[in-house]
Every structure is written in structure tokens, then in C-alpha cells.
Amino acid sequence: ELLARRQHALRRHEVGALVIEPTRELAVQVHAVACALAAPWDGVALELFVGGTDIAADMARFRDGGGHVLVGTPGRLDDLMARLGEMSLRELELLVLDEADRLLDMGFEATLNSILQRLPKQRRTGLFSATQTKEVLQLVRAGLRNPVRVDVQVVRRSDAPAASVAATSGGAAARAPRVQATPSTLTNYYVVADESQRLPQLMRFLEAELHAGRKLMVYFLTCACVDYYGVLLTQLPALRPFSIRPLHGKMAPKVRSRTYEWYLALERGGALFCTDVAARGLDVPDVDWIVQFDAPQDPNAFVHRVGRTARMGRSGRALLFLRPEEDSYVNFLQLREVPLSEYTPDEKQLPSLRPALTKLLTADRDVMEKAARAYVSYVRAYQEHQCKYIFQFSMLDLGRLASSMALLRLPKLRELGKKRRKGVSGWVEFAPVADVNMDSIRYKNKAREKQRQQNKLAAAAAEAAAPTPAKG
Secondary structure, three states: OOOOOOOOOOOOOEOOEEEEOOOHHHHHHHHHHHHHHHOOOOOOOEEEEOOOOOHHHHHHHHHHHOOOEEEEOHHHHHHHHHHOOOOEOOOOOEEEEOOHHHHHHOOOHHHHHHHHHHOOOOOEEEEOOOOOOHHHHHHHHHHOOOOOOOOOOEEEOOOHHHHHHHHHOOOOOOOOOEEEOOOOOEEEEEEEOOHHHHHHHHHHHHHHHHHOOOEEEEEOOOHHHHHHHHHHHHHOOOOOOOEEEEEOOOOOHHHHHHHHHHHHHOOOOEEEEEOHHHOOOOOOOOOOEEEEOOOOOOOHHHHHHHOOOOOOOOOEEEEEEEOHHHOHHHHHHHHOOOOOEEOOOOOOOOOOOHHHHHHHHHHOHHHHHHHHHHHHHHHHHHOOOOOOOOOOHHHOOHHHHHHHOOOOOOOOOOOOHHHHOOOOOOOOOOOOOOOOOHHHOOOOOHHHHHHHHHHHHHHHHHHHHOOOOOOO
């Protein structure tokens, strides 16, 4: 609308507005909405530029058709600005930095500064963020002139009966409205489960909800965990009939885009296993449950995750898994105006999944390797929790964690150190379910197994050809 009201129309290569998003998925979503809003105005061209695509094609598209409103990710936009001499930013009137705290948290500060230096000083800038961090405030001071802060909050009114009682008893009118950090149509639950029960309880919960035709998002701590559980759990008979796919930031861009589009189109009865790459701003229709198998490293991300449901006045539910030693996180969240209720499973003690999972690991070397990578990534990520007084690494039982993930043996890991030796302080107690010859486990993928065997032969030949060190 701002550009449509201009006295003189923008030329083909003149950019009038720039919208910067932290992820490809969010950029695609915003571009689609912007195109729908701009439909009534002829002559306003919108373009989408994100990383992971062919930059030569992007450059050719801009040279041929131009673009008055550019929506994209920081790296790709900065790259295009540097390469396209015909791109003119002198007429730019509006800059939007969406999910500004996430942009900075993902390491885009230098890229954003590079973009800001190219833009005219006289412009309107909108900075949107659900959480105000120190870095965001620094960006406000550096990039905004005469800033005006607008806060949007969820206000929970007093219960009607309590208000009427207060009025009839001559007391003060109703209690003051109470502010909360999550939508009033969202019900937050938490479940405290022992390490050995976490995965069985998750699987039982998913089975019941997917069977009921519900749509879920399940958050894990790391990309490797998403990969592992996405392959592992979908091979179990209880979950095999249902649609479950993984999504994380290290996936190939085309696969990531296809997965996201699949989940958008999914109407019922499916789950997305994901990391925090899917925690910000995404407007996914009709999500019934948000499940957090792992609490986020940044406590601010909790609100973003659960915000994928209960959108636009709809109702939604969220479930958080905690270990017994992590239960103080509930009080922490309540102090941050996030109300939670305890969720009680139908059965508190479920059979172990480890025997069934072990069969899957020994049947495919790829799954076995994914298990080891997931364990290593989880141990290292757990140490990066910002709430270290709640998520204490010293309290995490590394042996029981390995058992719950069905590892065949403990991987080489600096954090284990001397804890491998029995008798030392904090010794890691871990016993494999079965005595397995690790080298005998083959890849199901025949090409990968053939390559592995060739590599073994080459290594053996190189070792045989190596000169024997002289004795004495």
C-alpha cells in the first residue's frame, strides 16, 4: 500500500521494500501472504530470495523482471545486493526485520549490518520480535531512528464467578487482568518421566493421538536426534501406519522444502519431528498438539514452539517431557507467565523399547551410526542449556541415556572421559543388550555397503604395504 501510493512508480530494478526472515520456510510463508495482499495493486512486483537455491537463477530473475518488494533470508539478500549492480536501493521506503532476536541468534549480525549500510537512512523500519533480548535492543539503537515500541500481550480476565462475588460483597471490582505469555486458548501440560520411560511414553502418546487423526509437531534438541528418531520410531509396528517426517536446518534444501509443504497440506493424522528451525512464526494450519520431547536450550524458545498451535483463536494443546531432576522447570515457566498442568499417562510404567530398538540398530548400520551421532549431539547440546541450574549436566545419567537410546556401545566422547572406568566418581554404568560384532553390521543400502567393503580392503592393503618399523 505504501508503494502503491507513491507519486512516481518504481522502476523495474528499484527496490521499495525489504523483508528479512531468519529461515527459508518463514520467508516462503511471508512471501505467499504478501503476494495475496498485493494482488489489488498493479505494478508492484514481489520476489522471494532464499539460500539453498541457484543464485545464478535468482540474479537472472531479478535482471529480467526486477522486484519492488524483496522477501528473503539475510545471506542470499546480501549476496544479491553485492552482485547485482543494477539493483537500486535509493528509493527504499520500508525495511522489515522479522523475528529479529532469531536473526541475531543465528549469527546474522554481520550480514544484517552489511545490508543496513547499503540502505538509505530515511526509511521506515519495522522490527518484530516475540522476545526482547539485549542484542535486539542494540539493533534498535543502531538501526532505528526515533523508535516507537509497541507491545502486544495476552491478558487473561478474572473468572466470572469470582468477579460477581467481589461485586456483591461490596469489595473491589473484579481482580486486575492477568498477563500470560501464551494464548488463552492454549492448554500447556507437562509429564515427568524417568529416563527409561521417556521414549515408551512418547511412543504411546503418539500412537494414541495419531490414531485419533490428530496433527502434531514433536520437538527434539538436535538435528541428529530428529534424524535418529525419525528413522527409528517410524519402523516400530505401533507407528509404522502413520505419516511422520523429519525437518531440521541441516537437511538438503529441496528435501526440507518438500517436507514443509507436505506438512502444510496435511489435514489430519500426521507428525513432524523437528528442531527449533520450525519454532518461529510459521503459520501451520490446524496443529492439534505441540510435543516437546526435549526442552529448548533457550527458554524463550518455549513460547515460540507452543505458539505453532492455538493460532487465530483456535484451541490447542502442548506437552512437555521432563526428567524428575528437571521438574523445577515448571516453576520457572510459571514465573514467566506460562501456566502448566500436569499430564498423567494412562500407564506410568510401560515395557522397555530397548530390545525392539536393538533389532533395528543391528539390522542396518545406518541406523546404528545415527544412534551414535544423536547421543553425542545430545550430550553436547545439553551442556548448552541456558538454565544450567535446572538442566544440570552433572545430573544427566549418561549411561541410562545411552540405554534409553538403545546404543550398542558407548561412542568415543570427551565428556565421558574417565567415567568409563568402574570405581571412579560418576562412573557411567552401561551394559549392551547383546554382545554384537560391530563390524558385522551391514548397511541395508547395497551401494553404501559395497563402498564400505571396498574401503576395508583398501585400508587392509595399505596397512600390509606399510614398512614394518625396525626393532631395537
